[in-house]
Amino acid sequence: MRRFFTETYYFLLALEPRYKIVLFLVIALLLLAAVMVVIVLRERSTKNSVENRERRIKRNAEPIIQEIVFSEYDGAEFKDSIKKINRIVDSALYRRSNMGILNELVLYYHRNLGGEAFTRLEMLYREIGLKQLAQENLKNGDWHIKAKAINDLSTMRMGETLYDILQFTDYPNQNVRYEAQYAAVKLGGKKAMSFLDDLDTPMSEWQQIRLLDQSLKFEYELIDQVGTWLRSTNNSVVVFGLMIMRHLNQYHEKGELLKLLYHKNEKVQEKAIETARELAYSECIESLYEVYELTKQTRIKKQILRAFADLGGSKEVGFLRETIAKEKEYNLVFEAALSLKRMGRRDVLISYKEQELSEKGESIVKHILDDRI
């Protein structure tokens, strides 16, 4: 044996350097492959064990949950079933993970079943300790665990956890606070929306749409806080307030809307003009003229010209006609011509005398008058 190693050693020593390098690489790759195989096998074994545990819990808990959901249980039977489920998930090492599996099972049924079954599942969620688990996750978990806990609590309509959830509506992590804001509106209705009164963090447009979607259920109610939101220093809150005003017909804050036409933020200003137009707020026309003179932003001017079509009368027809004749900016001439057409004033569009319009202006008017387009 010793002779074999000695001979191998001298054989390797005698090799040319390039062969030594190749040999070294081959050995290194073989070792790496072996390590990889071990890692893959270990991962597979862990995954299999988790899957087996998941299957076992589902197999055992499913009939009990079905019994609870579909049967007319009395209190004693219900408590007995809860004990049975607790025994299934009980484990010194894996209790938390087992509860997670059970949580997904209950949520799955909740997503698919309605009526009485829906209420029973909510009762089960509370009694089985899943609500408590979600509340613990809210306090101690990483951001993704917190976000999931909030989502679960709102899906399961755990209204009593609203106060806990409200603590996260201005949380530094965006995903957590967005979930909390959505859950707050879902569970607490318009009163819970007061978190917007002093919200510091910005809301994305998508988040505003999600909250608006939840708020549509208050369509025929007066939302007192709209004024506070319109006065907020958080521009995203102001824009959301305008969306609420427009989509939920909250006319009572028209005074605030008038002030927002002069807002220094372009997005807010644009939304304010859009809202005034949608709410047919024709009293703001004089302010719109002022803003048109003050602003240098083409987008704002375009919004105003568009608003004139809906809010304006004969004076605005004259203004639009003049804009087409004198304005150099292509987009504004186009918008003014379009507004006249929307007002049904084709007669004005064809009334221009020769040389009154520039070459560009003429083509725009011709284009707008073409009914095929």
Add this chain to the structure above:
Amino acid sequence: MSEKAKILIVDDEPLIRDALAFKLTKDGYDVDTAEDGEKAIQKIESEEYQIIISDIMMPFISGFELVKILKERGTDAPVLMLTSLNSETAVLKAFDLGADDFMTKPFSPNELSVRIKKLLKNAKK
């Protein structure tokens, strides 16, 4: 004693399939299940069912195709479609192909029971 009505549940989601089977068995029906349209057709060829409850979104043969095939073959059993597709187009298509009733998820199991009773009553007439 009257014979139990036989119901076939076709759904690729095992949890929904099992839950429905549990509920309908509890209601006193004789329940059979299939996880896709192909298996459902095989079962329908060998057994006679009084009602077929089918999901729409399924692998191989969708619920729409299943209804079409069943109606082409002249199967008398009423078909109740159960789906998460909550759109007018889906409802119209299902009825157009010959479905007898339609429910969207999340559905109330109690409402499902009532609809099944109604379908069975109509089928007997």
